[in-house]
Amino acid sequence: MEQSLVPPSAYQLRVVLRGISPLIWRRLLVRSDTTLVQLHHILQIAFGWSDEHLHHFHIYGKDYGSSGADTRHALLAEFRFHRGERFRYIYDYIAYWVCDLRLEAILPFDPQRFYPVCIGGNHASPPEDCPGPRAYLERLEQRRSNPPIEAMLVLADAVQVLLDTEPDTSVREAIGDLDPIREAADCLETYQQFQPDRWSRGHTNAQLRARARPGGGKP
Secondary structure, three states, rough: OOOOOOOOOEEEEEEEEEOOOOOOOEEEEEEEEEEHHHHHHHOOOOOOOOOOEEEEEEEEEEEEEEHHHHHHHOEHHHHHOOOOOEEEEEOOOOOOOEEEEEEEEHHHHHHHHEOEEEEEEOOOOOOOOOOOOOHHHHHHHHHHHHOOOHHHHHHHHHHHHHHHHOOOOOOOOOOOOOOOHHHHHHHHHHHHHHHOOOHHHHHHHHHHHHHOOEEEOOO
C-alpha cells in the first residue's frame, strides 16, 4: 500500500548579515523540503555571491557543509524548527561572513507559486572579493567621506575645453595628455559600480526563478 505524500510547508526565513551597519537582510520563502545544499545556493543568489569559498551551516550545535556533515540530503523539515528558532550560515572562512537565519513563520504551501522567492530585504551585499565586515565598513566610510570630486572636476574641465575648441580640432590637440582623463573616468566608474544602498528584489527573484521550477524551487 502506497503512503500518501505529505505536502511541504513554506518556511519564511529572515536572514541578516552579521556585523554590518546599516543592516543587510533578506526575507525568503522556501519549501520545507529544501535541502541545505539548495539553501546554500539560494543564499548565494540572495546575497549576490558567486560560491567561490567554503561554507557551512551551524544547526543545533552541529556543522553541515564544507567543514561538517553532508548537506545534500539534509532537509529543513527534518530539523523540526519552531517559529522563532535560529541557525547560522557561514561563508568564506577568510572574510567570515555570518548570516543569522530565523524562522519567522510556517505557511501553507502554494503549488502555484515559485519557491524560493525573496519577499523583502535591504541594502546590497559586500562583494565577493571583500575581505570581511571591518574592511567593508571601512569601504563604506571611505565612500561617504571621499566622493570623487577631483575626478569630476577633471572631466568637467575637459568637457569645457572641448566646447571652447574649434570644431576641426582633435581631442588630443585640444586637451593634450589624455592619461588624467582616463584615470578620472576610471575613478568615477569604480565609484558608480559600488552602490551599497542599491539592491533589487526583482533582480534577485529573476535569478532565483531562472534556477527554479513552478512550486519546486531547486536552485
